[in-house]
Structures are given as C-alpha cells and as structure tokens.
Amino acid sequence: MKAYLDLVRSIFEQGSWQDNRTGVRTLSLPGACLRFDLQEGFPAVTTKRLAFKSVVGELVGFLRATDSAAGFRALGCRVWDQNANENAAWLQSPWRDGPDDLGPVYGVQWRQxxxxxxxxxxxxxxxxxxxxxxxxxxxxxxxxxxxxxxxxxxxDQLRACLDALIHNPGSRRILFHGWNCAQIEEMALPPCHLLYQFLANQQTRELSLCLYIRSNDVGLGTPFNLAEGAVLTHLVARLTGFKPRWFTYFIGDAHIYETHVDMLREQLQREPYPAPTLVLSDRIPAYAQTGRYEPEWLEQVEPADFTLQGYRHHAPLTAPMAV
Missing domain, CATH: 3.30.70 (Alpha-Beta Plaits)
Incomplete structure (x- = not known):
C-alpha cells in the first residue's frame, strides 16, 4: 500500500484547507489516482488494521440493495449508523422513513x-x-x-454488467453508477463512489475495474473503498470466468479531515507489510470451472465467504467520522 501512503504525503504537501458541509475542515487535493495489480496481492492497508468484516458486510448489503442501517448492522457493518441516525439534515428530511432509514443509497441504485x-x-x-x-x-x-x-x-445495473461480460466482453460500456439527480434529496448520503467500469481482456481472460470517487475521505474512506472495490472485482471475475487484474481508483476531491491528521502522520511513520491474499469461499461457483452462469450468487454471498490470508498489520488507529 505504498501508493496509498504516497497519496497521503501528496495531500499534506500540496493540499489546501477547505471548509465543507460537515463543519470539520479538510486538507484537500483535486484529482488523484491509485493503481493496483490484483495478481500481486489484495490492496489492504497494513499501516493500521483494516475493518475487513465491515467492508464485506457493507458490500453484501449493497448487493442486496439494503436501504437500512439495521440491515447493514445485521451483516456486521456499522458504518451507516451515524448517517442514518445522527445526520442533522437527514433527521429533518421529509424523505426519512424513521430510525435507521437511509433512503435509496448505493445498492438500491446498483440493483434497482x-x-x-x-x-x-x-x-x-x-x-x-x-x-x-x-x-x-x-x-x-x-x-x-x-x-x-x-x-x-x-x-439491475450490476446484473447487466455480468450479462455483458458473458455475452459481449469486448464492450467498453460495461459499467454502473449510483448518481441519481432525481433522488439525491431522498438519501441520507449522496454516493461518493459513483462510477464503476469493468474492462475485460478476452485474450488473457483478465478482468479490471476502474472506479471513480467524486469525494473521498482519505483517512477512513479510501482504505475501506479500496478493499470493497477489490472484493467486488474478485467476485464478478469468479462469476464470469475471468481472473482479477488491474484496479484503478480515481478520486475527484481527495481530502484529509483535520481530525484525522494525527492518525495519518502516525501511519506515515510505519513501514507497510506485504499485501495479503483474498480468498473466496469454494461455495461461490467459478464459471471458468463449471461453465454455468449463475449471477444469482450476487444476492447469495455472505460476508463469511470472503477472507484475507496472510494479513499482517500495525496496531489499530481510530479517528472520528465526519458526518
């Protein structure tokens, strides 16, 4: 994860202080890019502990079009609790449907x-x-x-991507997104990671993902989103007969919250460990082996179907999430 630490350094060196909706200043840098070869390992941050169970819990919730913080909690992910129940603007919104409601966030846009x-x-x-x-x-x-x-x-945008990878893998239109202008006011949090594009190499049978993030909290959000995007790439590759390869991560506004400065400066003092390996459960069918296309597994996977092998990390570090 040297690329991640290099980004942090760049923001400290080149960023400028900005005010924003949360009331917590950010050191912000416009335009950033990270690129990972998934055949060389899984992009898990090692200079602190990655909350991997929460990562896969959220992803499974997205795959099931979950729109409630309670639904994410049941999957082992609590990152939506504050946005659902402590976001002042959302608490006053006529679109909020009671405790834990999130509105049509990410997974609803992906799947419905x-x-x-x-x-x-x-x-x-x-x-x-x-x-x-x-x-x-x-x-x-x-x-x-x-x-x-x-x-x-x-x-079902995501299912359409899998269909295209099976029937028209050479297409450059295999993508889905979560930005819905007509529904932004109906969501607890408008999507930050909003455009996913899958690119298949038909000769090598390799699958790559380009992900565009409009606004990224580099201290807490980037490690989480990197891991989530990489898991999704592995899952889609398994279900469509490809091997995961390149994961390119574009950021519009890359920022460090003022309350995260100490945490990130501490990480810059730590030497990264080698990247771990992502292991998918054998119960998830591999199209390359079975020849059977089973996209229904998008809804059938569980958080326990994903594990990190050989994950070494430094001591955990915490910082408050700006809501």
Missing part, C-alpha cells in the same frame, strides 16, 4: 435503478418496443399539450 420513458401516445411502435424491454405503463401525462405514456422499470 428507476428508469422512466415518456413517449407520445401516438408513438405506438416505440411504446411496444419499450414494453418488450420490460417497461410497464404507469400513467398518461400531458407534455406540451400532447398526451404521453409514462413507462417505468427497475434496472
């Missing part, structure tokens, strides 16, 4: 993206084509004085 089409009633061919693609009519509305049919379907 709300897609609409507004078509003139007279466009019968287009309406028919949309219905054949799974859209259903939910109403008729006037648009510029002309009656239009309103159609809707929930799109």
């Amino acid at each position: 993206w709300p897609a609409y089409k507004l078509l003139p009633v007279s466009a019968t061919e287009r309406v028919r084509d949309a219905q054949q693609r799974g859209y259903r009519q939910v109403g008729v509305v006037e648009e510029h004085g002309v009656p239009h049919v309103l159609l809707y379907k929930a799109v």
Whole structure:
C-alpha cells in the first residue's frame, strides 16, 4: 500500500484547507489516482488494521440493495449508523422513513435503478418496443399539450454488467453508477463512489475495474473503498470466468479531515507489510470451472465467504467520522 501512503504525503504537501458541509475542515487535493495489480496481492492497508468484516458486510448489503442501517448492522457493518441516525439534515428530511432509514443509497441504485420513458401516445411502435424491454405503463401525462405514456422499470445495473461480460466482453460500456439527480434529496448520503467500469481482456481472460470517487475521505474512506472495490472485482471475475487484474481508483476531491491528521502522520511513520491474499469461499461457483452462469450468487454471498490470508498489520488507529 505504498501508493496509498504516497497519496497521503501528496495531500499534506500540496493540499489546501477547505471548509465543507460537515463543519470539520479538510486538507484537500483535486484529482488523484491509485493503481493496483490484483495478481500481486489484495490492496489492504497494513499501516493500521483494516475493518475487513465491515467492508464485506457493507458490500453484501449493497448487493442486496439494503436501504437500512439495521440491515447493514445485521451483516456486521456499522458504518451507516451515524448517517442514518445522527445526520442533522437527514433527521429533518421529509424523505426519512424513521430510525435507521437511509433512503435509496448505493445498492438500491446498483440493483434497482428507476428508469422512466415518456413517449407520445401516438408513438405506438416505440411504446411496444419499450414494453418488450420490460417497461410497464404507469400513467398518461400531458407534455406540451400532447398526451404521453409514462413507462417505468427497475434496472439491475450490476446484473447487466455480468450479462455483458458473458455475452459481449469486448464492450467498453460495461459499467454502473449510483448518481441519481432525481433522488439525491431522498438519501441520507449522496454516493461518493459513483462510477464503476469493468474492462475485460478476452485474450488473457483478465478482468479490471476502474472506479471513480467524486469525494473521498482519505483517512477512513479510501482504505475501506479500496478493499470493497477489490472484493467486488474478485467476485464478478469468479462469476464470469475471468481472473482479477488491474484496479484503478480515481478520486475527484481527495481530502484529509483535520481530525484525522494525527492518525495519518502516525501511519506515515510505519513501514507497510506485504499485501495479503483474498480468498473466496469454494461455495461461490467459478464459471471458468463449471461453465454455468449463475449471477444469482450476487444476492447469495455472505460476508463469511470472503477472507484475507496472510494479513499482517500495525496496531489499530481510530479517528472520528465526519458526518
């Protein structure tokens, strides 16, 4: 994880102090990139302990489209508790549906993206084509004085990525995202890691992931998100017959909270250990071995299906999360 520590140094050396919505200043650097070869090891931070059980608990929650902090807690992940129940703006929001509610966060967008089409009633061919693609009519509305049919379907973006890796792996359109302008006000926290693109090498049967993060808390969020993205790459590769390879991590606003400075300066004094290895449970089917495409395992995996082998780390370090 030398690349991670180099990023921390760059922010300390080149960042500037900024105010933000949390009330806790950040030392911020616009534009950053980290790249890891997953065949050389798993990108787990070693200069402190990575909360790996929480990482995989959150990922499994996303895969199941969980929208409640209680659902994440049941999977061993408590990182959503504060955003659900201590975020002042969210507590006052008319969209909040009681304790632990998060709104349509990450996994809901990944697995149940709300897609609409507004078509003139007279466009019968287009309406028919949309219905054949799974859209259903939910109403008729006037648009510029002309009656239009309103159609809707929930799109499983992640499943569509797996389908494409099986049937059209050369595509450069195998991606999903979580930024939904129409629903931002309905969420406890708008998505930070928002665009995932899978790229398959058909000759070597290697799968790579590019992940774009619009805003990243480098002290707490980056190690967590790196691990989560790498686990997802391994899982998708297993289910589609590829080997995980490159994981490239782009950050828009890379920042260190003022309350995290001491924790990160301590990490810079520590020598990183070698990267561990991620092990997936044998119960998760490997398409390369079985020849059977079983995407339903996106919902069937459990946190215990993922373990780190040979993970050595320095003493744990803690810092408060800015909400």
